[in-house]
Amino acid sequence: MPITSRDREILRLAVPAFGALVAEPLFLLADYAIVGHGLGTTAVGALGVAGTVLTTLINLCVFLAYGTTASVARQSGAGNHARAMRNGVDGIWLALAIGAGLIVVCWPLAPAIVELIGATGTQAAQAVTYLRISLFGAPGMLVVLAGTGVLRGLQDTVTPLVVAVGSFALNAGLNAWFVLGLGWGIAGSAWGTVIAQVAGAAVYLVVVARGAIRLGTSLAPSMDGIRQAGTAGVALLIRTLCLRIVLLVATVIATRMGEAELAAYALATQVWTLLAFALDAIAIAGQAITGRSLGAGDVPATRDATRRMTQWGLWSGVLLGLLVVAARPVLPGLFDADPRVAELLLALLWPVALFQPVCGVVFVLDGVLIGAGDQRYLAWAGVWTTAAYLPAALLASGLGVVALWCALGVWMVARWVTLTRRAAGTAWLVTGA
Template sequence: MPITARDREILRLAVPAFGALVAEPLFLLADYAIVGHGLGTTAVGALGVAGTVLATLMNLCVFLAYGTTASVARQSGAGHHTRAIRSGVDGIWLALAIGLVLIVAGWPLAPAIVEMFGTVGEQTGQAVTYLRISLLGAPGMLVVLAGTGVLRGLRDTMTPLVVAVGSFALNAALNAWFVLGLGWGIAGSAWGTVLAQTAGAAVYLVVVARGALRLGTPLTPSLEGIRQAGTAGIALLVRTASMRVVIVVATVIAARMGEAELAAYALATQVWTLLVFALDAIAIAGQAITGRSLGAGDVAATRDATRRMVRWGLWSGVVLGLLVVVSRPVLPGLFNADPHVAGLLLDLLWPVALFQPVCGIVFVLDGVLIGAGDQRYLAWQSVWTTLAYLPAALLAADFGVVALWCALGVWMLARLITLTRRAAGTAWLVTGV
């Protein structure tokens, strides 16, 4: 397929977005590697539980990024640049408010949340410690989401890349120092991540504030704007909540299979998450391009970009699947996994690799429909595909972690069918602001 101007635009947005997106799971992968080498299997399992809870909270709030990207891109495409920045500022204020609520509500509930996963003994205590400390970084994490959404909507994916790389480097250095150097245990890993994420949030606040002041946009909160940002995110919240049910149910089932099974499943999940974010880079480009072209009223450009992004997603999935197969023998050693955990992880990596091409198409179409503002359909689609997953997961519980991972394949195939049918139609092609 020849490289066109549209392809170059996709790559210009997707390549920096790829770097920024993979830096996010690298936060946890760095934690896993350092904790695995310094603290052992029990701590890795605890990190897996706490990490799942934190990832769930952050994913439930991902509308701060996705909703803001779509809104800013559509306003920008229509030439309303001041209104675009205003919606971004309101999104950041909403992020700060939600972050504070998470700290207040999450701190006392942490033990009960961890116990839901069926952990026992020392593993429970370590998971609670990591979760409570990490919640202190919630405002920073959410500001990063909202700030990233603003810049993506303005088709700036390079600044998020720079911030993400800097935050990852700081996170890795602090974790190694706190855990291995100072001997703070799993608490050190949590503190390192909190400090790195807060530093990243500070950078976004400065960048967005400068842009707002340049356009004469006030930085004070607008209650009406915050309300609109929150209301627009409800459908995306339902979408994400349904998707996180899948991940949480899988983690609970893995925890009840045993400590080694939970550790192996947690490690495989981190590898898969890294691949998800890599593929989601094209979806980010899809959000920005779709929002801008529909805001400008150009349906033909939207169709053309969608077709090309689906092809990029498919072939990227093929390449990533092959990379998993090639790197499979060395991955357990990166986490210092014991022989039992290593054997389970090696088995899990086969289905992880197999479903990457499907993931490539699914994530691209998901991003395109988010950019189009088709959130209501995405909410219902997520509910129905999650209901398709649950029976497969419950059946797999009796056959081990590999079967449990294959149940995720059922979910991805259900998403592939529903998203391709929607994209083939015209209901989502709504133009204007």
């Protein structure tokens, strides 16, 4: 399709967002490779269990990024720049409060959480170690989410790219040093992540503080603003909770299938996450463009951008699926997988590749509706698509790990149906600040 001015706007936001988003899963893959080479299959499984728990806790708070992007972009589009920055500052204070709460609540519960997922013995002990250490980075992780949302809402996706590459490069270097050089075991991988996340959060605090001072916005916490930010995030929290329930159920089922199945599933999940973040770059552009154009009252521009971004998502999904097929023979070797894990991973990569075009459309429309502030619909859609997934997962539990991944495909198709139907209507096209 020919490149238009709309495409250039999308690419201006999406390309740096792609770099920022893809940096995290790339370095998480590096973590898996380091742990796999240095510590073996049991540690990889433990990293998969603890990583799933930690990712669940952090991703439940993704509204700090998504909600902030939408509110800041809408206020900016309406010309209310000081109000846009006030929303961003409130989001960061909310992030710090939630992060502190996660440490207090989850640190003593870490053994019970790991046991709930199904890990036992040495694997469970290593998972608890990784989870408890990583919790100390939770406030930093959430500040990164909120700070990223502020800058995306201001149509700046370059600064998040620089911060992401720097912090996750630091993460990879520290993990290699701590795990392979100093012999700290799985605790070394966790400490590397904590240090890198805190460093990234510090950069965001400086950037947002400078912007607020320039606009005359107070840096002091506003209880009304923090309360409003939290209330606005409830629907996105429900949506995200539904997503995490799906992924947690899949992890629990994979854990009960066996150690090799869990390790293969964890590796396939990291590959899928890398692809998801790549596709989500267009969704990030969708959040920013949709919020700004609706804030300015321009419905035709919103429709045009949505149509073009959906096309980009579809064809990007096709391309990524083909890349997975091409890279499939070499991927098990990157993780030093043992023969059984490698065999299962090779089988799993087929459905991973097959569903990429569906993922491309789903992620884009999800971002568009988030940017529009259509969180209530997204919450209800999350409930219905989770209900569609659970019977498929139950059936897959007795058929093997490949069937389990196909159940995730059922979930993605259900999301595609709910999102395309909503985007075709007009209820989400609400204009103004």
